[in-house]
Amino acid sequence: DRVGAGLRSEKRDAFKFRVGRNRHGQLADALDPSxxxxxxxxxxxxxxxxxxxxxxxxEDDGEVAADDPRVKRVTCSFGTSAVGRRVYVRAIAPSRVEVSVGPPGGEPEKSALRWGVDLTAAKAEPLR
Structure with missing residues (x-):
């Protein structure tokens, strides 16, 4: 469904967040507006x-400490079977992402548990 995904992305506003993880006390971006x-x-x-x-x-594209008050966080529970796998994230709307786990160097399996994260509300919920 590459064509459909391309058409959908052209009609959407730009992604408005920096999303990532804490790496050595800094926000390490996996997603940004680009x-x-x-x-x-x-x-x-x-x-x-x-x-x-x-x-x-x-709004700030420089280095940001993970404990900066502007940085929000949510927790997604994948269970012990996810340990040792890779964490993946994708933007699906200007303020919404999905988080999942999968093998290294690829992407999550279609059957893998996914979490939907509303970045404006700072809420995460499992998707099926």
Whole structure:
């Protein structure tokens, strides 16, 4: 469905957030306003059953400390079977992302648990 995804992304407003993880005390971006919609980006290794996703509005593109008050966070629970896999995230709307886990260097399996994250409300919910 590449054609459909391309058409949908052209009609949407730009993604408005920086999304990533805490890496050495800094927000390490996996997504920023330059990303294409519906494209999975690897966020890093899944080292524990609960994955913490950090995000903030994209008004500042410099280095930002993970504990900066502008940085919000949500937790997505994938369970112990996800440990050792890779965490993936993709933008699906200007203020919404999906988070999942999968094998290294690819993308999540279609059957993998996904979490939907509303970045404006700072809420995450499992999707099926």
């Amino acid at each position: 990303v294409d919609y519906d494209t999975w980006r690897e966020m890093g290794a899944c080292t524990k059953p609960d994955v913490e996703v950090l995000f903030m509005p994209a």
